[in-house]
Amino acid sequence: MGPGEKASSRDVRLAEELGELAARAGWIVLTGGRDAGVMRAALRGAKRVEGSLTVGVLPGRDPGDASPLADVAIATGMGEARNVVNVLSSDVVVACGTGGPGTASEAALALKAGKPLVLLAPSPEAAAFFPGLGAARVAETAAAAVEIAERERPRRGRPRRRAP
Amino acid sequence: MGPGEKASSRDVRLAEELGELAARAGWIVLTGGRDAGVMRAALRGAKRVEGSLTVGVLPGRDPGDASPLADVAIATGMGEARNVVNVLSSDVVVACGTGGPGTASEAALALKAGKPLVLLAPSPEAAAFFPGLGAARVAETAAAAVEIAERERPRRGRPRRRAP
Amino acid sequence: MGPGEKASSRDVRLAEELGELAARAGWIVLTGGRDAGVMRAALRGAKRVEGSLTVGVLPGRDPGDASPLADVAIATGMGEARNVVNVLSSDVVVACGTGGPGTASEAALALKAGKPLVLLAPSPEAAAFFPGLGAARVAETAAAAVEIAERERPRRGRPRRRAP
Amino acid sequence: MGPGEKASSRDVRLAEELGELAARAGWIVLTGGRDAGVMRAALRGAKRVEGSLTVGVLPGRDPGDASPLADVAIATGMGEARNVVNVLSSDVVVACGTGGPGTASEAALALKAGKPLVLLAPSPEAAAFFPGLGAARVAETAAAAVEIAERERPRRGRPRRRAP
Numbered sequence: 001m002g003p004g005e006k007a008s009s010r011d012v013r014l015a016e017e018l019g020e021l022a023a024r025a026g027w028i029v030l031t032g033g034r035d036a037g038v039m040r041a042a043l044r045g046a047k048r049v050e051g052s053l054t055v056g057v058l059p060g061r062d063p064g065d066a067s068p069l070a071d072v073a074i075a076t077g078m079g080e081a082r083n084v085v086n087v088l089s090s091d092v093v094v095a096c097g098t099g100g101p102g103t104a105s106e107a108a109l110a111l112k113a114g115k116p117l118v119l120l121a122p123s124p125e126a127a128a129f130f131p132g133l134g135a136a137r138v139a140e141t142a143a144a145a146v147e148i149a150e151r152e153r154p155r156r157g158r159p160r161r162r163a164p
Numbered sequence: 165m166g167p168g169e170k171a172s173s174r175d176v177r178l179a180e181e182l183g184e185l186a187a188r189a190g191w192i193v194l195t196g197g198r199d200a201g202v203m204r205a206a207l208r209g210a211k212r213v214e215g216s217l218t219v220g221v222l223p224g225r226d227p228g229d230a231s232p233l234a235d236v237a238i239a240t241g242m243g244e245a246r247n248v249v250n251v252l253s254s255d256v257v258v259a260c261g262t263g264g265p266g267t268a269s270e271a272a273l274a275l276k277a278g279k280p281l282v283l284l285a286p287s288p289e290a291a292a293f294f295p296g297l298g299a300a301r302v303a304e305t306a307a308a309a310v311e312i313a314e315r316e317r318p319r320r321g322r323p324r325r326r327a328p
Numbered sequence: 329m330g331p332g333e334k335a336s337s338r339d340v341r342l343a344e345e346l347g348e349l350a351a352r353a354g355w356i357v358l359t360g361g362r363d364a365g366v367m368r369a370a371l372r373g374a375k376r377v378e379g380s381l382t383v384g385v386l387p388g389r390d391p392g393d394a395s396p397l398a399d400v401a402i403a404t405g406m407g408e409a410r411n412v413v414n415v416l417s418s419d420v421v422v423a424c425g426t427g428g429p430g431t432a433s434e435a436a437l438a439l440k441a442g443k444p445l446v447l448l449a450p451s452p453e454a455a456a457f458f459p460g461l462g463a464a465r466v467a468e469t470a471a472a473a474v475e476i477a478e479r480e481r482p483r484r485g486r487p488r489r490r491a492p
Numbered sequence: 493m494g495p496g497e498k499a500s501s502r503d504v505r506l507a508e509e510l511g512e513l514a515a516r517a518g519w520i521v522l523t524g525g526r527d528a529g530v531m532r533a534a535l536r537g538a539k540r541v542e543g544s545l546t547v548g549v550l551p552g553r554d555p556g557d558a559s560p561l562a563d564v565a566i567a568t569g570m571g572e573a574r575n576v577v578n579v580l581s582s583d584v585v586v587a588c589g590t591g592g593p594g595t596a597s598e599a600a601l602a603l604k605a606g607k608p609l610v611l612l613a614p615s616p617e618a619a620a621f622f623p624g625l626g627a628a629r630v631a632e633t634a635a636a637a638v639e640i641a642e643r644e645r646p647r648r649g650r651p652r653r654r655a656p
Contacts, residue, residue: 028236055236061252061277061407064318072192072219072236075252077407079389080601081242081573085249088225088239101625105600109572111593113225129621133593154228225571241571243553244437245409265439265461272433273408293457297429356564383564389580389605392646400520400547400564403580406573413577416553416567441553482556 001031001086001106002038002096011097012041014120017142018096019045023052025146030090032082033058033074035067038096038103043069057086080105087113092149094118094139095126111136116152118145165195165250165270166202166260175261176205178284181306182258183209187216189310194254196246197222197238199231202260202267207233221250244269251277256313258282258303263290275300280316282309329359329414329434330366330424339425340369342448345470346422347373351380353474358418360410361386361402363395366424366431371397385414408433415441420477422446422467427454439464444480446473493523493578493598494530494588503589504533506612509634510586511537515544517638522582524574525550525566527559530588530595535561549578572597579605584641586610586631591618603628608644610637 002015019029019042029046031039033056046052047069056070059082066073076082083106087093093110095103095117104126110117111134119126119138130136137152139145166179183193183206193210195203197220210216211233220234223246230237240246247270251257257274259267259281268290274281275298283290283302294300301316303309330343347357347370357374359367361384374380375397384398387410394401404410411434415421421438423431423445432454438445439462447454447466458464465480467473494507511521511534521538523531525548538544539561548562551574558565568574575598579585585602587595587609596618602609603626611618611630622628629644631637 053235055238057238063253063255071217073253074219074221074238074249076240076249077252078245078249078409078573079405079576080604081406081570081576084571084573084576085238085240085242088241089227089237091227099624101600101603104621104625105597105604108593108597108600112572112597123624125617125621125624129596129617132591132615132617133596242409242573243412243569244440245406245412245570248407248409248412263460265436268457268461269433269436269440272429272436275429276408276433287460289453289457289460293432293453296427296451296453297432381563383566385566391581391583399545401581402547402549402566402577404568404577405580406577409570413566413568413570416569417555417565419555 001093002042002103003100004032004034004036004039006100007037007041007097008099010121011038011099014142015041015096016045018042018094018120018145020048021142021146022046022149023049025150027149028053028055030055030057030086031070032056032086033066033070035069040067040069042096043067055089057082057089084109087115090115091153092116092118094120094145094149095122096120099123107136108133116149118148120145165247165257166206166267167264168196168198168200168203170264171201171205171261172263174285175202178306179205179260180209182206182260182284182309184212185306185310186210186313187213187218189314191313192217192219194219194221194250195234196220196250197230197234199233204231204233206260207231219253221246221253248273251279254279255317256280256282258284258309258313259286260284263287271300272297280313282312284309329421330370330431331428332360332362332364332367334428335365335369335425336427338449339366342470343369343424344373346370346424346448346473348376349470349474350374350477351377353478355477356381356383358383358385358414359398360384360414361394361398363397368395368397370424371395383417385410385417412437415443418443419481420444420446422448422473422477423450424448427451435464436461444477446476448473493585494534494595495592496524496526496528496531498592499529499533499589500591502613503530503591506634507533507588508537510534510588510612510637512540513634513638514538514641515541517642519641520545520547522547522549522578523562524548524578525558525562527561532559532561534588535559547581549574549581576601579607582607583645584608584610586612586637586641587614588612591615599628600625608641610640612637
């Protein structure tokens with residue numbers, strides 16, 4: 001999860017590396033679906049991996065608005081309420097660039113839903129705020145974020161991972 | 165789209181054939197995601213096809229509730245409001261078994277959203293009702309439903325199909 | 329529940345009478361909130377009654393889009409998914425003008441949610457279709473619709489009515 | 493907006509005072525609707541004022557779950573996605589007790605939607621975090637929160653206030 005047009009170049013670089021490493025580890029990579037910023041970067045990283053599977057969950061009504069890098073486009077037509085869908089559909093949530101209010105809402109919703117949350121290279125204010133709300137972990141690199149995700153992901157239930 | 169536990173054996177048979185034929189034609193097969201009735205049958209038919217891609221959009225909060233036949237599980241946590249997500253995410257909606265109110269709502273929402281709607285082997289009452297609301301077509305076989313879908317699917321925009 | 333701009337003049341006349349009679353009987357009158365068609369007419373009828381309380385649940389993001397006749401404006405930002413909110417928030421659903429797909433979705437969602445549904449002066453096709461899906465009743469006049477609503481409304485729980 | 497069962501006694505006291513002062517100033521008081529914590533306290537404060545109007549927007553499907561202090565109960569059936577409805581329906585959002593993830597999501601969603609946000613007696617971490625995301629103001633008393641709300645509320649559009 002992360003900002004679109006307002007993403008910093010560092011957020012974009014981190015998101016692309018995260019998407020690639022997550023896909024290599026066999027995760028389905030799900031983003032907010034738009035062809036911008038962290039969303040596009042994470043999908044682009046994931047699609048470098050053969051056999052990867054990517055999902056974009058859009059705020060708007062038109063699946064055609066999804067990044068072409070999303071194998072599956074979900075159009076919710078629900079604006080920011082799609083953030084809830086993103087969070088509930090994920091086994092682990094990584095917030096990449098907590099500088100924006102949309103990403104902050106997803107981080108908070110992840111904690112509310114009891115999902116493992118990783119803050120990837122957060123601002124000092126975000127790193128001080130979210131761990132007070134629930135089980136938030138901080139990672140400084142994409143590799144560390146994926147490592148935490150591997151450790152924290154739910155063991156029970158059907159396997160949610162695909163062999164890459 | 166179609167009922168879960170209350171699906172008739174004919175609905176289930178039709179849904180399974182529809183899922184298989186749609187996947188063979190290169191469509192992503194999206195259902196309401198639960199492991200029951202028409203939803204499970206359409207996914208099962210699709211997963212018989214190598215390289216197929218299946219999506220389940222659930223009413224509940226737990227992606228683990230999805231049929232294991234769904235490659236991608238979307239957990240909306242929004243109850244019947246997920247019917248809107250199903251419809252908006254689809255290029256063509258096929259209502260299989262319009263005997264239940266959930267499926268009827270999806271058929272109506274498809275027409276409201278301007279999506280092509282195919283009624284597969286509908287009741288006489290459904291066949292008389294829906295075409296008065298918008299561009300609903302009736303098919304008596306799964307093959308005819310896929311044929312209509314091929315003809316009616318939006319041409320513009322990025323390709324939504326995958327090579328099987 | 330009923331259409332906006334596409335409402336017939338008969339639908340509008342019936343909705344206005346329904347809103348007035350419902351408010352007089354002490355009901356809170358809830359509509360889709362827009363300042364058009366059946367929605368506006370039902371609110372207008374209700375606001376003729378002193379002490380009435382009206383609610384508009386909007387598809388869009390701006391509460392300022394609500395009819396000025398709605399005492400309370402709820403902005404969902406969820407498009408047609410607000411139809412689910414309308415239905416769940418109601419003790420009894422009256423579909424006024426089932427000629428449109430939006431109203432048809434609300435009627436189907438009402439039956440799915442187990443809410444009492446009254447079809448007010450429906451088309452013959454609607455009158456033949458909906459009762460096959462669940463507990464739908466047909467009324468030919470606004471007075472008959474309110475009478476059915478009084479009889480069918482849930483008895484348990486806190487009083488949902490206000491003294492007019 | 494604020495926590496339910498986990499609200500501190502200070503949060504509850506502040507919320508009750510806020511509800512009363514807001515209603516006295518002519519505001520409709522809208523909360524998350526449940527009969528607990530900050531939600532109940534704000535409604536209780538408001539209902540001390542004659543002619544006040546209170547609204548509860550619930551996460552669940554049953555309007556009967558609303559606090560009896562809510563004049564209007566909206567049942568969304570959408571879980572935490574109802575937080576989006578709360579925020580969009582409000583002219584000004586006051587976060588009372590930002591210690592919990594649900595309230596934090598509402599504060600973030602308010603900033604994302606461009607709504608004026610007042611943090612009432614926030615934790616130091618919240619007071620450091622949210623103003624970096626958008627137009628968040630901090631108030632240490634309920635009276636100060638209402639004063640900011642009066643100043644920041646949208647001037648355009650139809651009057652959203654009722655004479656008490």
